[in-house]
Amino acid sequence: MKEQILIVEDQFVEAEDLRLLLEQAGYGVTGIARSVLQAQEMIRNKRPDFVLLDIFLKGKQTGIDLAQLLAIDNIPFVYLSANSNEEVLNAAKQTHPYGFIVKPYREKDLLVTLEIARYRRAHSVEAKYYKETELRKLLKAIIGGSGTWAQKLLAVTSALQSYIPFDFLVAGFDNLQQPHFKGLCFLRIGFDEYQVIGAQELCTITGKSIAELVALQGGSSSVQEAVYFDDAAFQHICRQPSLRQLFADTFQLRSNLEMPMRILDRKSFSFCLYSRRPDAYTVEQLELFERIQFSLIQTIEQLLEGEITEQASTQPAGAATIENTHTEAGFEGIVGKSHLLLHVFDHIKQAAPSDTSVLILGESGTGKEMIANCIHNLSARKGKPFVKLNCAALPATLIESELFGHEKGAFTGAHERRIGKFERADKGTIFLDEIGEMPMELQVKLLRVLQEREIERVGGRDTINVDVRFLAATNKNLEKEVAEGRFRLDLYYRLNVFPITLPALRERQEDIPALAYHFMKQYSQKAGKKISGISEQVLLKMMAYHWPGNIRELEHLIERSVLLTKGGTIEEILLPAVEKKEGRAIVEEAALKTIVENERDYILSVLRKCHGRIWGPGAAAEILNINPSTLKSKMKKLGIKKEYIK
Template sequence: MKEQILIVEDQFVEADYVRLLLEQAGYGITGMARSVDQALELIKEKKPDFVLLDIFLKGKQTGIDLAKVLATDNIPFVFLSANSNEEVLNAAKQTHPYGFLVKPFREKDLLVALEIARYRHAHSMDARYHKETELRKLLKSIVTDAGTWPEKLLRIATALQSFIPFDFLAVGFDNIKDPFFKGRCFLRTGFDEYQEMGLQELATVTGMSGDALMALQAPDAVAEVAAIYKEAAFENICRQPSLRKLFADSFQLRSHLEMPMRMMDRKPFSFCLFSRRPDAYTTEQLELFERIQFSLMQTIEHLLQQEMSEAGKLLQQETKTRFDGIVGKSHLLLNVFDYISQVAPSDTSVLILGESGTGKEKIADCIHNLSARKGKPFVKLNCAALPATLIESELFGHEKGAFTGALEKRIGKFERADKGTLFLDEVGEMPVELQVKLLRVLQEKEIERVGGRDTIKVDVRIIAATNKNLEKEVADGRFRLDLYYRLNVFPITLPPLRDRREDIPALGYHFMNHYSHKAGKKLSGISDNVLRKMMAYNWPGNIRELEHLIERSVLLSKGPVIEEILLPTVTKKQGTEDAQDAAMKTIVENEKDYIISVLKKCNGRIWGPGAAAEILNINPSTLKSKMKKLGIKKEYME
């Protein structure tokens, strides 16, 4: 039975035309509405499987207002609109539609849009079910694993990390005055690497006594329901001295997801997740926790019972997921690892976004190697490296004599990647006419060779990458919106190297070891002067630029240590020092200059919204201490 569809369109002629097209294609029609109110009434009478929705309707409310209601009720919808400018596209995108058709459209465009919407909706439902099932399995397995109470709590934390990421986790800190207090904290320091802290370790790290920590618990009322705190809400809960405020100040945290539970003895036992990102937590994650809350509570109950009777069990090492060739431990890179762990086991299409040189191909390799298709073909095509006339032949292959120069039959990338993965690098460079053919292949899962007549079934997972803003390309008419939606099922954005500077030394040593071994040299290190220059440089070419400069430095080095790196010169700006001069400063001098520049922009304000402490992402009292230590003039102080 075909899906039942509601048409929301204020122009009767257009609505009736769409109705006829859909009925001819075998779809059922639940009704036609001209306004939001009328649509809501029809939905009450009979819930549709899909909604075709015009943006501009009769009445005060628009299709975007109705889309928000549909998203809440989990009813998939596709926008229909004669307006395709960037402003309308951005407003519509915020409602997370399953497709977007620009009027006028052909019958085929409408039917393809519905097929894509069906695919995306089915994927989202399957993904949610898969998440919950996998998490429940993980929680259940932890009960029977060997290990101590802190070790098993860490496994729960690791299991949660792939679904609800965090930088800091406080478990069971509801009653630290209890003599049988079992709470633990976990500070993330790397992928699958955590610093575990009990009450004593937390006191050492924060510089507070155990009694002082206990005194901080009183202001934190015991929560009854799961909640998200971010932006103003997070600032509000951190105004008064409390454990939350202590965690936030000590570990530079900016958002919080609280997951309270009640044990069999009615004692509270919360999972408090914190992130350094202000927008880390979503209602989808909150709902996921609420659905797995009972399984989590059962696991904790079992572990507490085991702790009472089976303390001292031997540690059982867990296998860690490895990301070979990807170097770094910055929180931005760890977020990318979380996304890879989440999407790799499925066959979901992945779109990797990021500037040139950020390592998009490495991420694609990683996703393939961690998937069930590992061992099957992994085929790559750079869409920017071939002329437009050759890409079609490269993708789909050609028959002998299909065009001038086709002297023999050629197997295309899709056929070579059958049962495996196809990586489309720089997909934003693909010609529009070829985008149509690619969309058809993704939809039908079959290809036709150039010059051929037979269709060939293929089973291929697609990973695409681009350094372009595809939404802008869509708005400017250079990239098809329906193909964008098909590829953008699971986007992963890679941070530029300048945003993860803490990874620069590790990357430098990684490339030094690789190229010194390749060149037959015995290098043991990189000088402090070179490291300072590397940290001060902005790296417009990202990791690729760093790799090439280290390779050159290895070849030019005359001793066991890299003493010089030839960074590109930067044009000197008025009122600033040359980039190389800045690189020669000490870390302390650079820190002082940076703090002064921020203070000047804030007119000397340290406290409050938009003030220096907020921009620097440190506690105001910490900033004042740094200013005194660095000898920053008093006129910058409040």
């Protein structure tokens, strides 16, 4: 059956040209709408498979308004517009279109875009059911496995993380005062590591009694069906004292998704996922949660009913974790456990197995090339060629020859045939760094490669088919580049299928000590020196610094400090004088305090970052590089009790 397309275009000639073009290509056209209201009426009469819509239409409503309604109805759409200023582009991007065609366009551009949109649509549906099937398999395996209630609930939590990421999860924290209470909380502390927190441990961390927790539970507004709250909505529901508010304040949470359920004897057992990001949850994730609700209910019921072996349960619940003391396979060389970095890991795990194009965004020095390495190494193309090209490192006249190759005599100096990067990357992956620097005339040729998977060497006449996975990176704001006419909008949408944004180092300060020690060990070994530590004063300065050069700047400064250090500890680091005023104020204030005061402040700052955790991977003792018992003694001596949670 032919796919049916609705055209939403208020220019009569353009709309008719589109209709003829689509019908000649084998598509059916359900109609031509001149306005949003007319389009809605046509959709009610006959639901289309796709919608082609212009952004600016007759009437008060725009194509973007219609796109929001189409997204709710799960009808895929492609924008077709001549307008690409930054404001319009930002608004269009928020509606998650399946494509964007810039007027004027070639017939082939339109048809290829529709083919890509069809593929993405089919892939998204396929991926949706694949996720459900895999998650149900995991839940079934957990039921049949061995372990205690806490260990199995931990396994359920870990399974959910792969599909609906979270930083904190509350499972079964219903009816705290009841004897059947089995609730546990799970705080993510690594890529596949969780601190398991029972009611007593929660009392210790928050300084509340069980009676106070019960009272706060009474203040929590209950939900009857699955729902999610983004930043503003989450702040609103956390205004009144409640468990939500307590969790949000204690663990710095900014959004959540809740799934209420009824299990044995109509008892309530909810899953509440929380994130430190303000916009972590989507309608798609909510729908996935709803579709697996019955499987979750069955899993929880069977875990509660079954006789669970108590072996390997000598660890207190508050210390239980899924251990992962080594670097997660595929992420070698990437150091840190901040929630922003873990979110990047989640995206890499999702994107790597497919052949989807990935656009890696972030400031200079944040490690974009390393992320590209991870994606390739975790993909099915591992072991195949991984070819890299920095578009900013070559003159514009040479990039085309580097990418596509050239024939002998194609230009002055071309004394022999040259094989380009795309041919070398065949069956593998190509990574174009700093793609925002690519000249406009080459962007058109790159778009053709992405769409048609074929190239022509410079000076050649034959087309060459290539099978490559495409990764790109830039430190530029491509949306701004598009709005100012320096980057093609259609290429941007073709690249931006799966964007991964890397956080700046100043946004993941808790990773600075671990990164500093990583580079210290690396360069002390390289220099043949026995350097084993970094002074607390140096760490304090590094935590206060703004790091405009990100990880690259930190690496170079540690390398320099290693070379200048004469003893076994780095006692000084030469930070640039250009710092933010607030950062310099922190360092100056620290310099005026006694050593004991500085030590107390630094330990407190680390404890706050670790949410009070003293032992375990990524906990305060590990960051401070001291024994947990030594840290406890220091805390007692310095009078540190519960201030770290304030």
